Amino acid sequence: MSASMPQTYPGDALLPGEDDVDALIRGEHADPFAILGPHADGEGAIVRVYLPHAVAVDLLDRAGGKLADMEPSRVPGLFVQRLERQQPYLLRIRWAEGEQVTEDPYSFGQLLGEMDLYLFAEGNHRNLGQVFGAQCLTMEGVAGVRFAVWAPNARRVSVVGPFNGWDGRRHPMRLRHPAGVWELFIPRLAPGEPYKYELLGQHGILPLKADPVALATEAPPNTASRVASPLAHDWQDDTWLQQRAARQGADAPLAIYELHVGSWRREGGEGGALLNWRQLAERLIPYVIETGFTHIELLPIMEHPFGGSWGYQPLSQFAPSARYGSREDFAAFVDACHQAGIGVILDWVPAHFPTDAHGLARFDGTALYEYAHPFEGLHQDWDTFIYNLGRTEVHGFMIASALHWLREFHVDGLRVDAVASMLYRDYSRNAGEWIPNRHGGRENLESIEFLRHLNDVVKTEAPGALVIAEESTAWPGVSKPVAEGGLGFDYKWNMGWMHDTLKYMGQDPIHRRHHHDLMTFGLIYAFSERFILPLSHDEVVHGKRSLIDKMPGDRWQKFANLRAYLSFMWTMPGKKLLFMGGEFGQWREWSHDHELDWYLLNYGDHQGLQRLVKDLNRLYRQEPALHVQDCVPAGFQWLVGDDRHNSVFAWLRWSPTGYPLMVVANFTPVVRHGYRIGVPSGGQWLEVLNSDAEFYAGSNVGNAGGVIADDLSSHGQPHTLTLNLPPLGVLILRPE
Template sequence: MPSDLPSQLCEDTIKALQRGHHATPFDILGVHQEGDLIWLRVFLPQATALDALTPNAELPLQQIDAGVFVTRLPSIDTPYQLRATFEGGDIWIFEDPYRFDPVLGAFDQHLISAGTHHHLWRALGAHVLTHQGIDGTHFAVWAPNAQRVSVVGDFNSWDGRRSPMRQLGHTGVWEIFLPALDDGTLYKYEILPQNGPAFLKADPFGFGAQHPPETSSVVRDIRGYGWDDANWMAQRGKKNHRDAPISIYEVHLGSWRRKTDEGNRPLSYKELADELVNYALEMGFTHLEFLPVSEFPFDGSWGYQPVGLYAPTIRFGPPHEFRDLIEAAHKAGLGVILDWVPGHFPADAHGPALFDGSHLYEHADPREGFHQDWNTLIYNYGRTEVRNFLTANATYWLEEYHVDGLRVDAVASMLYRDYSRADGEWIPNHNGGRENYEAIEFLQDMNQTAYGEVSGIMTIAEESTAFPGVSTPVDAGGLGFGFKWNMGWMNDTLRYIEKDPIYRSYDHHLMTFPIDYSFTENFILPISHDEVVHGKGSMLQKMPGNEWERFANLRAYYGFMWGHPGKKLLFMGCEFAQWEEWNHDQALDWDALQGKNHKGMQELVRNLNQLYQATPALYQRDCDPSGFQWLCNHPEHSVSAFLRLGNPGEAPVLVACNFTPIAQTSFRIGVPQAGTWREVLNTDAVKFGGEGRHNAPALSTIDLAWDGHPQALDITLPPLATVMLQLTTD
């Protein structure tokens, strides 16, 4: 090697660059001073010639080995560009990535190391920005156990030797600014582990991804959307409160509707912003809830096995178009809730599993880190950086996409170390118990951070056990969720309604017992996607009897549900009693609405939603035992009646259910006060598909003590029907 070349370019250093093994490329490449000499060093495989273009001269670089070029510069701060010539005569003029300072400063590095960066996505990932006067994209990724990390893509022929990153102190973060790269650029990280060959990974913080089955990350510029939903944002806290009417339409975006004449494709975000939003508004729902939209590789997981937690799935459009959908919902007065999955992730090769060659995001021991039910991996909640990754992700969706709430999936699987495990297949906590203290701490931290950082939002737990205090504030010892799905109510009432009416009297407790715990949490009553898949049948198929009885049963059940304490959630297709169970590969059976019974069911749900929103007694005290009073229970008749009460001054509502096919005329119910009651809903109405057996326009109480109440009311209870009556002020 000539003696006048930079001393740092020894043979071992050159070989390390050429093999892609050099761990500190910024120490070698770019501009460096040695004594009185200023050296520019560039490594560019495949280039046959390289020139430095300065304001005053074109300086040819000397090739001292394959891909290794050097020259001297007049001063340490001489501006320059590089001009490369390749075989065949192709010429490329570009900015040298190794002349740029780090983008991430000391404060970001401190927060990352501490695991307390509430806006972590603003530091890590791929960010389109201007750095030192040059446009490009900044890449940053956490891979503390890697020997070398590079950004690769079409822009460097997917060659991991060409864009190796710098490591920032002891953070475990690698970063580089690559000039000229912009929105739409495909990329991955090539990671060289401490042992073994290099491999490719998608960006855990990537804001975009290719359409599956392709697996590259995509640079997405998520800045500057220009939201037009200020009115909604200012008032959404009231819309998401536990004393508000909350009726949620749960939707799988890929199968709500499809364009059958265009290859059966799903609707785009922009099409959903029109069709879905208008439909939900017309049906009287207050909120939309989307099955997970974070990027996921397998359609059959419905999004519940995500690998790109920071990327809205490209299946329906790019990130700004997802924002179009959110904004359209807000402008229509609808809240948007996302299903969010921090409980596990699939082991796909491009995902977070063994990300830097070590068990970085997941536990190493399968007794802690492997989900036997789903063949997925469990996050290591005890690692501060992993907990920060997940907590920041919750805030990301709430802040960047104006989402109004997160429904956290499979919380029970997170809370218990022995979830779905036999003895010997799990590791007890340090006290010898089954509770997962690290997961509990994470959920508390997530809720405190979300509610602390973003105003007016809600978080919801899908938690199927009796774990205490799920919707109790963290400072009072709870998990800190705003609401919890009432899985007990769902299981008990569905078991009841599926029975032949002749046997229901023996199981009347299934409809009444849920009240015993209905106010232990802030509950949502869920009839979700899980109830209409995997051979469980549609809601209509669950009902016993002939066709008329099936529809009547379901109408009565929905009436009971909307009258019962708790917010409401109904999965798409259930509102018009789709006959077949849900299939994620095809659209809902909208043609069913040509039948009057299906049309009637849709009209019932619309009326239930409208009545619910217009009647404070049905929602103000959904989560307060003072909002409910039993009037009667008659197991022998499969009849029950209860009162719903709002705040002082609001007219109460009487809800009476007859779950037999036998009409009950002049059925006497005790009520707490004298007055006139007006029928406000009857699931047997002709417009709903029933036979129109109504109560008179106004019913007056009888001055007769009955069932422990000072007054009585004689009402008509049609067969398999729910009736609601409201006390009038006339």
């Protein structure tokens, strides 16, 4: 053969046109199914496979019998063969390191149904976690994994992983017009396989991307998604689910223990390994039962690349973090909580996502999940991207994420993070750094519509589940039904109450008379929303000091102040939330890298504080007056709200039926002897809790367990109690 003559191969005659071949080799072909796989012609079917680095390929029938050797072509790795008729076949691929037998991914037809694509494009696909991403299923009798990913502006998308040497030429996907969704079925792929997507954008290859709808991931710092089999947990929580709506209603006791999974406890103590979900269940559930909380709330456990974000910068909105075990482990944890009578609430973040290259940022080379303009799409406070919830596909993606946790894992509620940042286009922005809405206003109309839709959908799709807003502004109707013009949340965190009362408690008692209104102002608006009173993780980090360390005075006074403050909180209208460590007086600020200082429970004052929280939770659950009318004005009545000179407050909590409770708080270290307060009924009033009791490490000033009312009117009431008020203490009394 002349040196000038190009070498020819037997398979060259069955190749498609030069442009198609060149595009395939360069990894730029937008429709690999037009070239690869079986294609009928007048003489049977032409089969083409592109397997770079393959030594040889045989065609077998489904029983394993040999049909033919595939012919090499002038393109290394591109093999062809004509079959006499269309028929199912297998590929026997010989690699340098061994032999592989598999079905041809390009022999399968379209995978996703038209309805799936229509609902996705419309923003109403409620089951993306069971359709998109990597789904283990059987196609035409063949077990494997179906991949589906939205990337409408990509020129080519491939699935890559160890199974193909991370080579984007091996498994390019089919584009489904006009939804912009790419799909591919890879036969014989098994659960546990790591994978990513390789995308060719308009300007070249992008960094490998994790799957936006991944059901499982590698453990950080690795960033690949993992194929996950369908959740196989055998749920045993029917009784809980049947009772859930009643347990979580506005008239039910809701005492939430907020915690960060990675730092509540560690294996072997300080510096030890993270607990997995099953270990956590063994240790946390008995503790929550012992301390009397009704619910736990977990800082975000959706997979996130940076542990220091505490989960608030998640990148896998459908995958529990691999730090703590598998999906099945997490399901078992939730199930165990339910069987123990404990509800599970997850923090969930639809406001923003991190800029990591393997994540959602410029996913297909364009601003797909985020707004394109930085005045809309970049969150300056957190250096994160803001979801473009006005885009129907993104809107639907986040609705599906919320439902995924509520339905797939039986979670009882979502606390929606950073709602204030979602409501306002000028949130934390200077003049000239934000883009008004279509009416010229500052409200983010797209996010408002999303939140309303979310709350309506949850009520329909996950009956009895809660959606709670972390919202710090005066936006009206956050917990008002959507049909009445509200946002539709079940509860709103009362951030104003938290800031005001913590500011008051931080004052030296001698100065508290000048800040008296901080403790009463919250009652002016206490029933404008359904509120949760939060003492959350945000209040014990970044130099704000722990709860016990915020309190003024010496060690004894710090503990007395905190006991009084928690007693005040537990007897005020509103549901309760306390971050871990606050229940026993953690001195250090919370650190996500360290477990709580459990050794402090060797000391009497820390034990006393924990005992008080247990008893407050017990009373809160047992006494209807403390929870049945938490969210309506009839449940609260001031008796003494203006005694700023003595820093004393007194109020009644009422239930629709039965007796009231009276609460008296003295926020000075001075014992008030003979303090007279009017009450609605005569006879004996029992002292059911005294935060200054010796049992709680207090000074034991009180009223010997009870007081008999005088027939003397006072404070608008027909009878009067004459009480000894303990220093920095709270009394709770009820008629016998």
